[in-house]
Amino acid sequence: MSLLVVGLSHRSAPVSVLERASLAAGTQAKLLQDVLAAEPAAEAAVLATCNRIELYADVDKFHAGVAELSTLLAQHSGVGLDELTPYLYVHYEDRAVHHLFSVACGLDSMVVGEGQILGQIKDALALGQELHTAGRLLNDLFQQALRVGKRAHSETGIDRAGQSLVTFGLQQLADGVDVAVWAKGKRALVIGAGSMSSLAAATLARTGVAEIVVANRTRARADRLVEILHQPGGTGVTARAVEMAAVSDELTRADVVVSCTGATGLVLTAEAVAGALGLPFDGAVTAPPAPAAPAADLDQHAAWVENGSATTTVQVQAVRRATVPAQSQSAGPVRLALLDLAMPRDIDGASTRLDGVRLVDIESLAEASADAPMAADVDQVRTIVADEVAAFGAAQRAAHITPTVVALRTMAADVVAGEIARLDGRLPDLDEKQRAEITQTVRRVVDKLLHAPTVRVKQLASEPGGAGYADALRELFDLDPQTVAAVSRADLNDPNRGRS
Numbered sequence: 001m002s003l004l005v006v007g008l009s010h011r012s013a014p015v016s017v018l019e020r021a022s023l024a025a026g027t028q029a030k031l032l033q034d035v036l037a038a039e040p041a042a043e044a045a046v047l048a049t050c051n052r053i054e055l056y057a058d059v060d061k062f063h064a065g066v067a068e069l070s071t072l073l074a075q076h077s078g079v080g081l082d083e084l085t086p087y088l089y090v091h092y093e094d095r096a097v098h099h100l101f102s103v104a105c106g107l108d109s110m111v112v113g114e115g116q117i118l119g120q121i122k123d124a125l126a127l128g129q130e131l132h133t134a135g136r137l138l139n140d141l142f143q144q145a146l147r148v149g150k151r152a153h154s155e156t157g158i159d160r161a162g163q164s165l166v167t168f169g170l171q172q173l174a175d176g177v178d179v180a181v182w183a184k185g186k187r188a189l190v191i192g193a194g195s196m197s198s199l200a201a202a203t204l205a206r207t208g209v210a211e212i213v214v215a216n217r218t219r220a221r222a223d224r225l226v227e228i229l230h231q232p233g234g235t236g237v238t239a240r241a242v243e244m245a246a247v248s249d250e251l252t253r254a255d256v257v258v259s260c261t262g263a264t265g266l267v268l269t270a271e272a273v274a275g276a277l278g279l280p281f282d283g284a285v286t287a288p289p290a291p292a293a294p295a296a297d298l299d300q301h302a303a304w305v306e307n308g309s310a311t312t313t314v315q316v317q318a319v320r321r322a323t324v325p326a327q328s329q330s331a332g333p334v335r336l337a338l339l340d341l342a343m344p345r346d347i348d349g350a351s352t353r354l355d356g357v358r359l360v361d362i363e364s365l366a367e368a369s370a371d372a373p374m375a376a377d378v379d380q381v382r383t384i385v386a387d388e389v390a391a392f393g394a395a396q397r398a399a400h401i402t403p404t405v406v407a408l409r410t411m412a413a414d415v416v417a418g419e420i421a422r423l424d425g426r427l428p429d430l431d432e433k434q435r436a437e438i439t440q441t442v443r444r445v446v447d448k449l450l451h452a453p454t455v456r457v458k459q460l461a462s463e464p465g466g467a468g469y470a471d472a473l474r475e476l477f478d479l480d481p482q483t484v485a486a487v488s489r490a491d492l493n494d495p496n497r498g499r500s
Contacts, residue, residue, distance in 0.1 A: 003137060004062065005091040005099055006069040007047075007054030010110050013087035015363040019344035021077035021084065023048045024262060031055070031076040032133045038072065040065040043135040045128040045142065047103070049120050050165075050196070050260075050343035050362060051110050053077065056100070058137045066090055097392055100141065101385045104149030106158060110366055111168045112378065113158040118149045119195060140396070148388045155384065157377040165341060165365065166196070166203045166258070172360045172368055173256065173337040183207035186255035190214050191247060191267055193221035196260040196341050198228070204258070205229055205237040212239040213254070215247050217261070251276035256337040259346040268338070270350035277335055279354055334358045398458050401470040405454050407479050412446050 010018065023031065028046050035044035035057055043058040055073060059065030070088055074081035091099045099108070104121055106113040125142035128134025134142070152158050167179070174182035188209045190201045193216035201212055212229060216222035222241035229239040242250060251257065251272065259267055274281035335356030340347040345361055352359040420439050424430070430438070457469050474481065 002059050002062070002065075003093055003096040003141065004057050004059045004065045004069065005054055005096040006057075006066060006073060006088055007052060008084070008087045008089065009052035009054070009108070010362075010366050011108065012089050015343075015366065017079065017084070017087055018051060018053075019362075021053055021073075021079045022050075022343045023053060023077060024264075027076050028127060029131060031072060032128065032131055034072050034076070035069065036133050038068045040068050043128075043138045044133045045124050045138045047100075047121060047124040049117070050341060051366070052103075052108075054103075056096070056138060056141070058135065062092060094389060094393055097141065098385060098389045100145045101148045101388055101392075102382075104145040105152035105381050105385060106149070107378065107381060107385070109165075110362075111165055114164045114168075115149075115153055115159070116164050116196075116199060118146060121145055121149070123195075137396070141392070144388065144392050148385065151388075152381045152384055156380045158381050164199060164203070166200045166339075168368075169258075169339045169341065169360050169365055170203065170207065172365065173339060173358060175358070179207050183209050183256070185210045187211045187253055188213070189247070189250050189254040189257045190225075191244075191257065191259040191346065192216055192261040192342075193218070193225045194260065194262070197258070198225055200258040200260065200339075200341070201225055201229060201239070204256075205239075209237065209256070212237055213250050214239065214241045215244050215250065216241070217244050219243055248272060248276065251336075254336065256339070257347075258339045258341065260341040261346055263342070263346060264344065266348050267342075267346040268348060268351065270348040270354065273336065273338070273348070273351040273357060274354055277354065277356060279356075401458060401473070404470045404473050404479065405458065408454065408473065408477055409450060411477065411479060412450060413443075416442050416446055 008018065008021065013021075023046070028048055032044050032046055035041050035055065040059040040061045041057040042060070045056045047054045047056070053073065055069045057065060057069060070085060071081060073088070074084045077084065100121075102108050103117060106115060106117060109117055121142060125134060125139070125146075128138060128142070170179050170183070183204065184207075186209045188201075188204045188211065190197050190204070190212060193214060197214070197216075201214060204212055212226075214222040214225050216225075219241065226239045226241045229237060247268075251268070254276075257268070261267055271281045333356065336358075338347050338351060338357065338359040340359065340361040343362055347359060347361065349359070349361070351357050416439070419442065420435075423438065424435070457473060460469050473479070
């Protein structure tokens, strides 16, 4: 196993970099194909969310892998390599497994304990399977990550440590008021009909809003989301779908807007928000200045190597605390509450300077969540992650020797078959019963001779440092490397592998 992760997230990079580095669905597919075309990588998967982009790859050369993955991330994200590099982190082998399992449990989320990341991990695996870039290692890894995440949520109270990003965002908009009280009777406009927007619509329905209007570029998807909201047993909320062209009109009637689209430009400008509220707009309202370059804060930029008995970790991370002034919010009653969950952002940050407007976006959520209390259950989840990482490593090391063991038993079966055929030539008068008894006896002898060594070698191979046992077994029994490779390919091409 040579698992490598190169990525950036809300923990390592400012929002101004994250939103520029976001990857569209088509770009993700091209990125995976290019990673596989690169010499160091045999498998690849990409996990791209509103606050993280991570490339996972099975590589045969560590340094070449880091360089290649970093370069491809820069090329496909549109952010120059020199600018991107200070914000990248690198995890290798067991530390890479630990990182993904922690992500799956919500420990690395902006809101600790949120469960939406599991769906995003599932999507990342599905894309890798569809493009055939996820092989045995990444299929096993991502499937296990999903199981670990589900285990953490079912066996601990990690859900109490945080909420989904939508719920957390609504809490920030409510500004200390109970969300159900704050939302009651409000008209909500949801822009977008993807997974995050669907979650937002469902959350708004549960909070008790009076009406939900869904606007989307593809009207059919908006209609489908409205159908889901109207399904029997639902919340009974009034919901309807509109074209994107109707957003300006709906904005005049909305009390709260949640936007999460894949648009590359602004969906709501400050001018559009001002017009919806009947406020004068002369172009004087400008977007908040971009954060200053964090170069002065990169004096703690660190690179270190940790050597262990079974793993090497090389992590390059920019440790920074960029001082970004909080967005000013207008005084007085809030006439329009805006929640922007898109990356890059959908709503003009200058809207927050308009009277009666309150805006919460990814950047302000990151600042708010930094001070959120950690639940005691987090420690229990960390223990689960550590145990699962150890189990995954042992299973992978054991799986590495399996093709060699299968090849050994195949060779033994061939020897038995050859000797029985030779016996037939020397004793042609044996009847079928005698021949069957002799054949079964010889097979039992061979199986008993091989049983203890093969069981023991699997146990030894599953332990740290056990990778060499497969080589020893091949050398001792003079096994054909091509036969072992054929077993590995057959296992890899098994259609039942990596499917939930």
